[in-house]
Amino acid sequence: MTRPPRRPGSGPRPGRRQRRPAPRRELDGARLTAFDVLDGVSSRDAYANLLLPQLLRERAGDLGPRDAAFATQLAYGALRAQGTLDAILARLVDRPLADLDPRVLDLLRLGAYQLIDLRVPDHAAVATTVDLTRAVVGTGASGLVNAVLRKVAAGGDRASWLVTLGATGDERLGLATDHPRWIVEAWRDALGEETELEAALLADDAAPEVHLVARHIDREELAQQSGGEPGPWSPYAVRLHGGDPGRLPAVQDGAAAVQDEGSQLAALALARAELDGPDAAWLDMCAGPGGKAGLLAAVRPAGVRLTAADRAEHRAELVRRSLRDADDVEVLVADGREPPWSEGSFDRVLLDAPCTGLGALRRRPEVRWRRTPDDVPPLAELQTELLAGALRSVRPGGLVAYVTCSPHTAETVAVVDAAAERDDVEVLPVAPLFPEVPGIERGRYAQLWPHRHGTDAMFMALLRRTPQ
Ligand SMILES: C[S@@+](CC[C@H](N)C(=O)[O-])C[C@H]1O[C@@H](n2cnc3c(N)ncnc32)[C@H](O)[C@@H]1O
Numbered sequence: 068m069t070r071p072p073r074r075p076g077s078g079p080r081p082g083r084r085q086r087r088p089a090p091r092r093e094l095d096g097a098r099l100t101a102f103d104v105l106d107g108v109s110s111r112d113a114y115a116n117l118l119l120p121q122l123l124r125e126r127a128g129d130l131g132p133r134d135a136a137f138a139t140q141l142a143y144g145a146l147r148a149q150g151t152l153d154a155i156l157a158r159l160v161d162r163p164l165a166d167l168d169p170r171v172l173d174l175l176r177l178g179a180y181q182l183i184d185l186r187v188p189d190h191a192a193v194a195t196t197v198d199l200t201r202a203v204v205g206t207g208a209s210g211l212v213n214a215v216l217r218k219v220a221a222g223g224d225r226a227s228w229l230v231t232l233g234a235t236g237d238e239r240l241g242l243a244t245d246h247p248r249w250i251v252e253a254w255r256d257a258l259g260e261e262t263e264l265e266a267a268l269l270a271d272d273a274a275p276e277v278h279l280v281a282r283h284i285d286r287e288e289l290a291q292q293s294g295g296e297p298g299p300w301s302p303y304a305v306r307l308h309g310g311d312p313g314r315l316p317a318v319q320d321g322a323a324a325v326q327d328e329g330s331q332l333a334a335l336a337l338a339r340a341e342l343d344g345p346d347a348a349w350l351d352m353c354a355g356p357g358g359k360a361g362l363l364a365a366v367r368p369a370g371v372r373l374t375a376a377d378r379a380e381h382r383a384e385l386v387r388r389s390l391r392d393a394d395d396v397e398v399l400v401a402d403g404r405e406p407p408w409s410e411g412s413f414d415r416v417l418l419d420a421p422c423t424g425l426g427a428l429r430r431r432p433e434v435r436w437r438r439t440p441d442d443v444p445p446l447a448e449l450q451t452e453l454l455a456g457a458l459r460s461v462r463p464g465g466l467v468a469y470v471t472c473s474p475h476t477a478e479t480v481a482v483v484d485a486a487a488e489r490d491d492v493e494v495l496p497v498a499p500l501f502p503e504v505p506g507i508e509r510g511r512y513a514q515l516w517p518h519r520h521g522t523d524a525m526f527m528a529l530l531r532r533t534p535q
Pocket residue numbers: 330352353354355356357358359360376377378379382401402403404419420421422453
């Protein structure tokens with residue numbers, strides 16, 4: 068094990084007489100880093116996918132690659148498994164979990180995760196968590212942590228605990244696959260059948276591969292440079308099995324970028340669809356941070372001008388960076404519900420709408436516990452208004468691609484079905500644009516799934532504003 072990273076406030080307090088420290092095992096840097104991620108998520112609403120890489124960068128001198136990988140597994144795994152861990156801990160702690168010091172609860176989650184899901188020996192999981200408790204909370208809390216974790220260990224692994232918890236139906240499915248019950252129900256509804264549901268939820272609980280998009284580099288060359296393989300669906304995708312994509316020359320110089328293969332297909336749906344009449348002005352209406360705009364800029368035919376807009380200034384700035392080397396692009400700060408451009412200005416419009424993100428939970432492990440069903444109706448209202456704005460922005464005969472990284476019916480089929488009731492709107496089927504991708508039909512629309520396609524659960528619909 069490498070040296071544990073120093074944390075602010077962990078040194079001796081000035082002005083106090085130093086007692087000789089009791090001999091103690093060295094703190095485990097990977098576990099400490101995982102704890103710091105859980106603590107940031109609980110106490111400051113941090114995003115684990117931003118905080119963890121930052122901590123790993125800051126502590127690179129102290130943590131070796133194996134420590135970094137273990138810290139990632141621990142932090143992401145314990146965050147994903149929070150519902151199951153809390154159900155177990157609630158059985159063993161003699162007060163509501165909300166009454167515990169939040170740091171103690173996070174330490175219990177970290178220890179319990181190692182016991183029920185990882186093959187960490189009981190004594191190592193318990194002893195390292197007790198050491199960590201002494202260091203970050205104090206000796207007073209370590210007795211409780213020790214006692215509770217011993218009971219978790221005595222209860223066996225996750226499968227045994229599921230039996231002990233006695234859950235059935237959707238509750239069991241949620242506990243087995245790390246999803247709150249309302250998301251289990253939303254995925255069942257979106258899948259439209261039962262047989263694949265558990266596989267879909269399990270795939271949504273696994274760590275995703277990193278996908279690259281080859282924007283201005285031959286993808287075979289990118290595959291060679293990165294040690295990855297061409298993706299099965301997008302002609303621009305390379306799938307990586309490890310390594311830090313930020314170190315690749317092609318990513319550093321903007322010729323390639325990190326982008327889920329499903330997001331690539333969503334941008335390609337707009338670019339591939341046939342269009343009658345002029346085809347010179349494209350709009351990405353909700354473009355921040357610029358992933359799909361970057362691919363659209365790279366694949367558009369010569370002579371097409373791309374406008375990319377976002378309501379948030381800082382997101383528009385990220386789009387500017389993503390498009391820094393592209394000619395004939397314009398980046399605007401604009402609200403798609405009340406756009407500054409004239410009606411019918413564009414031939415093709417991409418609306419990658421703000422959504423719950425239920426299709427990208429693999430990348431944001433804590434989001435499944437942060438989101439609630441109450442988030443859905445206001446987002447559906449915003450999506451409906453934005454789709455009306457997109458249809459106003461496109462010329463008669465032009466195309467709108469409506470995309471979300473959520474499969475939730477209220478954010479997908481319901482929004483597009485309602486728009487399609489208009490006399491001047493026609494639905495175009497998406498699946499024929501991707502004959503090489505099996506199993507994407509969702510009625511007239513398309514839906515990607517982690518268990519079928521190894522991508523985020525992206526939804527895509529294509530609408531044509533019919534000439535009147
Ligand atoms: C799903 S993200 C878009 C991701 C982006 N297309 C990409 O591939 O990188 C949705 C974006 O919509 C923006 N947004 C939210 N409300 C908006 C509005 N009323 N008008 C324009 N943009 C909006 C958000 O700031 C966010 O950047």
